[in-house]
Amino acid sequence: MTAPDATAVRALTRELLTAHPPARTARADFLRARFDAGLAWVHYPVGLGGLGAPRSLQAVVDTELQAADAPDNDPRRIGIGLGMAAPTLLAYGTEEVKKRFLRPLWAGEEVWCQLFSEPGAGSDLAALGTRAVRDGDTWVVNGQKVWTSSAHVARWAILIARTDPDVPKHRGITYFVCDMTDPGVEVRPLRQITGEAEFNEVFLTDVRIPDAHRLGEPGDGWRVAQTTLMNERVSIGGARIPREGGMIGPVARTWRERPELRTHDLHRRLLDLWVGSEVARLTGERLRQQLVAGQPGPEGSAMKLGFARLNQAISGLEVELLGEEGLLYGDWTMRRPDLVDFTGRDAGYRYLRSKGNSIEGGTTEVLLNIVAERVLGLPAEPRDDKDVAWKDLAR
Numbered sequence: 001m002t003a004p005d006a007t008a009v010r011a012l013t014r015e016l017l018t019a020h021p022p023a024r025t026a027r028a029d030f031l032r033a034r035f036d037a038g039l040a041w042v043h044y045p046v047g048l049g050g051l052g053a054p055r056s057l058q059a060v061v062d063t064e065l066q067a068a069d070a071p072d073n074d075p076r077r078i079g080i081g082l083g084m085a086a087p088t089l090l091a092y093g094t095e096e097v098k099k100r101f102l103r104p105l106w107a108g109e110e111v112w113c114q115l116f117s118e119p120g121a122g123s124d125l126a127a128l129g130t131r132a133v134r135d136g137d138t139w140v141v142n143g144q145k146v147w148t149s150s151a152h153v154a155r156w157a158i159l160i161a162r163t164d165p166d167v168p169k170h171r172g173i174t175y176f177v178c179d180m181t182d183p184g185v186e187v188r189p190l191r192q193i194t195g196e197a198e199f200n201e202v203f204l205t206d207v208r209i210p211d212a213h214r215l216g217e218p219g220d221g222w223r224v225a226q227t228t229l230m231n232e233r234v235s236i237g238g239a240r241i242p243r244e245g246g247m248i249g250p251v252a253r254t255w256r257e258r259p260e261l262r263t264h265d266l267h268r269r270l271l272d273l274w275v276g277s278e279v280a281r282l283t284g285e286r287l288r289q290q291l292v293a294g295q296p297g298p299e300g301s302a303m304k305l306g307f308a309r310l311n312q313a314i315s316g317l318e319v320e321l322l323g324e325e326g327l328l329y330g331d332w333t334m335r336r337p338d339l340v341d342f343t344g345r346d347a348g349y350r351y352l353r354s355k356g357n358s359i360e361g362g363t364t365e366v367l368l369n370i371v372a373e374r375v376l377g378l379p380a381e382p383r384d385d386k387d388v389a390w391k392d393l394a395r
Helices: 006-019 027-036 053-066 079-092 095-106 219-237 248-257 264-291 299-327 347-358 364-375
Strands: 112-115 133-137 138-146 154-162 173-178 185-190 199-210
Touching: 006 027, 006 053, 027 079, 079 095, 079 112, 079 154, 079 173, 079 219, 133 173, 138 154, 138 173, 154 219, 173 199, 173 219, 219 299, 248 264, 248 299, 264 299, 299 364
Parallel strands: 112 154
Antiparallel strands: 133 138, 133 154, 138 199, 154 173, 185 199
């Protein structure tokens, strides 16, 4: 069957709006109808929220729906599901898994989180020690995960665990979908420097996961996880934003509205960062266009690396620009927000929150290695654990 073109996609979008007028249709009903019409991800297969159309035609749908003031699925709240879980489910899930999870994921009915990092396996994720042991048609999981955004509101999690300790660390990992309502799952808040606890640590005690919720083959979890990680870095560093969107926006507004704060040196530095933000924005747009032709590659790591460095420099300049005001901090109340907000609240919050940008989604040091080896083709760093069984590694 021939994939629909822009005219056909536009017609389908208008049919959706006619059958489900946004002003008179409940938000949840409209989102489900949009998914069923194949207008959630047009490049996904028919029946799974898509039309099997080129990814570039998603802009046709989005433009029509935005003009009609149609509701979106609150992508910031469900970003982990949209940006990481969904591509991995599509690539490695069975038909039953894809049909069960993709619709409520996209419609925002079920929030997802990511159970990857551990206290002893952050930058070296492949060293993870959470164990999954097969017991008939289920896997019994025990271990601890950390830095888990949105675990306190999540219904499901993408999880990697060690299923074979007798092989080298990258080869003994398996990838699962974990039910966060299982009685063996305990979520504890991790209070951050901002005062909030958007992150959590998660303890897994005899959690039973059906084998039907395994993605990929046993022991092949590292390869499956690469799909998640590459998409994660694109979603963090390559998000679509308007000009002067993101961290540069508040600084530019302050500069225009508060001329008494200006100095020649701050002007020069702001211009450099404004140009850097625009370069990053346009590079992200080019990366998204490249995605039309295939899966994300290591370019996403470079974008995420630049995102962290730029955010930290901009937020530092903003605090300096504001002088004494920049030293104020609005609210250190302990709270557990429903979403991660890199640019919200005041300048002090942005300055502190941006410190985490060089850790989350891959540390700066790890990303530099990825760019060096996979983009620039430089020799890999020496490794003495390549052929050593995980159980024999020094810990």
